[in-house]
Amino acid sequence: MADDELRGNLLFGPFELSSTERVLRRDGLALPLGSRALDILIYLVERPGEVIAKQELIDHVWPDVTVEEGSIRVHVAAIRKALGAGQFGNRYIANIKGRGYSFVGTVIPLGGATESSNARSRHQGRLPLRPIAMVGHEALVGEVGDKLRNDRFVTLLGPGGIGKTTIAQAVGRAVAERFGRDVYFVDLESLTDPLHVAPAVAATLGLALKTKDPGLELVDLIRSRKLLIILDNCEHVIETVAPLAEQLYQQTEAVHILTTSRELLKVEGEHCCRVLPLDFPPDGSEQTANEVLRYPAAQLFVRRLATRAGRVVLADREAPFVAEICRKLDGIPLAIELAAGQVAVLGLKNTVDLLMSRLELLKLSHRTAVARHRTLKATLDWSYDLLSDAERIVFRRIAPFVGHFTLDGARSVTDEPGVGAEEIFDAVAGLVEKSLIATQIDAAQAQYRLSNTTRAYALAKLEEHAEVDIVFGRHAEYLAGHLETLREALSALPGAERVLAYSDQLSNVRAALEWSFGPHGDAATATRLAAASTQVFLELSLLIECQAWAERAMASLGNPHRDSRRAMEISASIPLAMMHTEGNDQRVRTAFTNALEIAIEQGDIAYELRILSGFFMYSHWIMDIRGATDIAIRSKKLALRTGDHADMALAEAMFAASEHLLGNQLAAQLHCESGLRHLASGPRSRTEPYLFHYTSFLLVGMARSLLYRGLLDQSLDYARRALEEGKRSGNPATLCRSLALVLPVFLAMADLKQSDQYIGELSELSVAHSLMPYRAIAAGLKGQWLLLQGDRIEAIQLLKKALEELHVQRHEMLNMDFTCDLAAALVHLGEHEQAMTLTVNAIEQQQRAGKLLHMPALFRMKGLILASRSVEDHLDAEESLLSAIDWAKRQWATLFELMAATDLAALLQKQDRLPEACEYLSASLERMPAGISFPARRRAEEMLGQLQSGTDHVG
Known part of the structure; x- marks a missing residue:
């Protein structure tokens, strides 16, 4: 948030802080707070969410005095006392151990400003669909809610099958309004690797982690937010969950944690709520229907019986x-x-008789959690014994499936001689009827799922029969084949639907990959599965995970892999992941080159084009114009061989981007128009099979070339279409690229509201999916946005940060835009020499590399610096501005010609050379195409009016 936005009167909770009056009020009444304490509070509140080092606070509050850290602690304690120790996030100042202090409340500038609905929606919690109505634990829901209010960290403790998940979801809904609906349910059930715990929590919160200390990174990302995180099914990853939950509790002030587990986490801050069994009719009590149904256990039994047997009236x-x-x-x-x-199936009497025959297992009471666990196992044993031979085989062999599976999946892992498909299907139906398998009916086919406890029981049976490796091998083979088929089947679906379909496969894919690459896995299956799963990870933008599995698979393949199609598919995904998460270093070029060589050796034109599309994107971002042009030419030749309109559209998109980089804006526009015609000519029967989305790229190209040519009304139309296409793709990287490249159109229109919304969207997407270059671009664009409002101090900081990060990542497409704006901001602050050095170095660097796109802007900026530096520099300034106009004319960049001509006219006006100024500006305006008004045009027209008025007066 800009400094100017957080000065004056600020609201947080029931408090109003005035930095100008230097007073803290609550409900209109001033609160007693010392001068030093007010200094500290104001400094922290004006930087919400930032961790301020103790020494920085000392330097600010006591600039000329040497004091000890104890002084800070005393004043912070006074501030906390004044603010009160409220409930649910009313703890405003967090002490970050070893780092400093942070204000963790939500700050609103006084004057009607509130958090936008879009901002709020980006932080809405995620709870599963409403579960079946809960029976018997309503009072516990209220008790847990109260404990959360007071203690922040609660564990629901109890054995499997006791109802902890249902209660946790009910608690989440009950307290959702207290957290502004910022409640997140994290199901850890599907995790088989403890290392995935923190990423799973982050993914549920819409974030992605990328450091080697995921716990600390997660804490930093959510430190300033008030929310509730529900961690469900912790027991199998408790060694990882425990320290993470402790970190969240210790290092935040407003994050509340609710966990469900079969054992306590045994960490600081944890408060236990034991989930007891449902009350049931005691032996010897009255046994009428009315009396029995007073007990929750009986109510639950009758309700569940009714769902299976229809309406039930208990007699x-x-x-x-x-x-x-x-x-x-x-x-x-x-x-x-x-x-x-x-x-x-059996009726009440027979069921009771069967239960009575297993008293040796049921007699274990509920003295301890272990006994309850045995009781549940007894129930599962009893249910398992009632199964037919076919049902038992299917039950234990579907154990590898994590999450949903289909009948085909069940058949693939069963594969028992003498057991046909119909018997397998009947067995699955029997397991559903006996409640061992949950089911949901999808539009296409039924989906089945084992609960966590039931799956664990099935796995134990699989181990008893010594079938683990063979069945897990079948599971991995099935997943590989299923993903290969799924890729083709999903190719015609919109991006959002593909993402949903692949999301359903993710848990199974991870489980299969972990087994395949494990000590008992099969190398051939592992590499086949890795090749097939790259599409899953790419579609879901899990780029770090994609790279990790792909590199592991390539290492498994070894050196003699050139004839392997799987190697081609795997190797193509590695550089794409790297360039989005690590930057565009030489390793990306090498990886693309290796993948391309394999595709050529395979003779696969379609895959060669796919890899070329990724290679082109790399060349485009680092502004390797020669390399990009060579790839475009090569792709055009391949497209002519295939005769496919989609391939031709891809090639035209590449040529358009290359011409844009060269500064040939008219040629770029013509190539874009040609590409769009190809898209309109061919059937869109499949999704784009390339490593970048060429439809959105063509629309982006049109928006940018039309912007440079001064056709802003048309440019805006294509910019909006590009963003719609980016969202339709379902791919965050595609949408980020579209946002990054068309935001300059909205900034040129000075559309501050829309620009701010899109910059926020770009920033959140880039953080959530670890798209590092786009995070830096978002910072630079925010700097440009701040400049439009005159906030140069923060703008300079953001622009410098963006340029530093993009330099490290070799992501150069927008660097010169940010460089020009940084120089402009420095000039306004009187830093002429720094601005001049920055600009001259940029001009020399771009000319040396043959990167001509930004020449008009850079020479214009050089002229502005010289014009504002001194009168003695006016001649050189005029020469630079004329060079900018000349460059713009050569590039058909009419917008930049107009801006440079306006600056030149202003310079000539200072020298009383009004006729010359009128001539340059009139000529530039005449070359501007007709269209909507925008700031640069209005400035030029106002300047021309002043010049003409002055000329008439002189005459």
């Missing part, structure tokens, strides 16, 4: 059997649900 003669079942199952919800499933 008095049946009530004792229901009471007996609930007693024998100790009121454990999952066990009751399993029993209800059997009752639908």
Whole structure:
């Protein structure tokens, strides 16, 4: 947030802080706070979310005095006392151990400013769809909510099947309004690798982690937010969850944590809420239907029975059997649900008899959590014993599936001699009826799922039969084949639908990859699966994970891999991931070159074009104009061989971008128009099979070339279309590229509201998906936006930061734009020499490399610096501005010609050379195409009016 926005009167919670009056008020009443404490509070509040080092605070508050850190602590304590120790995020100042202090509240400038609905929507929590109505734990929901309010960190403790997840979701909904609906449910059930815990939490929050200390990074990203994180099913990754939860508790002030686990995390701050079994009719109690149904366990049983057998009305003669079942199952919800499933098939009396025959397993009471666990296992054992041979085989062999699977998936892992497809399908149906498998009906086909506890039980049965490796091998082979088929099947779907389809596969893909590359895996299966899964990770923008698996697969392939199609598919994904997450260094070029060589050896033109498209994007971003042009020529030759309109559109997009980099804006526009005609000519029966989205790229190209040519109304239309296409692609990197390249159009129109919204979107997407170059670009664009409002101090900081990061990442496309604006800001602050050095170096660097696109802007900036530096420099300034006009004419960059001509006219006006000024400006305006008004045109027209008025007066 800009410094100017956070000065004056500021609101946070019930407090109003005036930095000008130097007073803190609550409900209109001034609060007693010392001068030094006010200095500290104002300094922190004006930088919400930042971690301010203690020494920095000392230097600010006591600039000429040597004091100890203890003085800071005393004043911070006074501030906290004045603010009060409120509930749910009302703790405003966080002490970041070893680093300093941070103001973690939400700050609103007084004067009607509020957080935008878009900003709020970006932080909305994610809770699963409303579960089946909860029975018997309503009071516990309120108790947990109160504990969260007071203690911030609560663990729901209990055995599997006790209902912890249902209660946690209910708590999340009950307290959602207190957190502004910023409640996030993280299901850890599907995780098999503890290292995925922090990334899973971050992904649920819409973030992505990229450092080697994910816990600390996650804390830093959410430190200033008030939210509730629900970590569900922690027990199997408890060694990783425990320290992460402790970090979140210790190092934040407003983050609340609710975990569900079969054992305590045993870390600081944790408060336990034990989930007890549902109350059931005690032995010897009245056994009428009305009395039995007073107990939650019986209510749950009847409800679940009704879902399987239709409407159920419990009669008095049946009530004792229901009471007996609930007693024998100790009121454990999952066990009751399993029993209800059997009752639908066997009837009440037979079910009770079967339970009674297993008393040796059921008699273990509920004295400890372990005993409850055994009781649940007894229920599962009992259910397993009731299965047919085919059902038992299918049940244990579907254990590798994490998340949803289909009938085809079940058939692929079963593969038992003498068991046909129909028997497998019947077995799956039987398992659904017995509540061992959950199901949901999709538009295309039914999806099935094992609960976490049931899957663990099935895995144990798989181990008992010594089938783990063979069945996990089948699972991996099935996933590889399924992904290969899925890629083709999804090719015609919109990006958002592809993302949804691939998201459903992610947990299974990870599990299969981990086994395949593990000690008992198969190398051939591993590389096949890695090749097939690259599309999943790329579609979901999990680029770091994509690179990790791909590099592991390439190492597994070894040296003699040139004849491997899988090597081609795997190697193509590595540089694409690297350039978005690490930058455009030489390794990216080498990786693309290697992938291209394999594609050529394979004789696969389609894949050669795919790799060339990624290679072109790399060349485009580093402004390797010769390399980009060579790739465009090569792609055009391949496209002519295929005769495919999509391939031709790709080649035209490349030529358009190359011409744009060369400064040939008219040629760039013509290539874009040709590419769009190809898209209109051919059927769009498939999605774009390249490593960059050429449709959005063509629309971006049109927007930029039309901007340079001064056709801003048309440019705006194409910019909006490019963003719509980027969103439709479902790919964050594609949308980020579109945002980055068309935002200059909105800035040229001085559309501050729309620009700010898009910059915020770019920033959030880049952080959430670890797209480092776009994060730097977002900072630079924010700097440009601040300059439009006259906030030069923060603008300079952001522009310098962007240029430094983009230099390290070799991401040069927008560097010169940021350089020119940085120089302009420095000139306004009187830093002429620094601005001149920056600009002259940029001109020499661009000329030396043959990068001509930014010559008009750079020479214009040099002229402005000289014109403002001294009268003695006016002649050189005039020469630079004339050079800018000349460069702009050669490039058909009419907008930049007009801007330079306006600056030249202003310079000549100072020298009373009004006729010359009129001549230059009139000629430039005449060359401007007709269209909408925008700031540069209005400035030129106002200047011309002044000049003509002055000329008439002189005459």
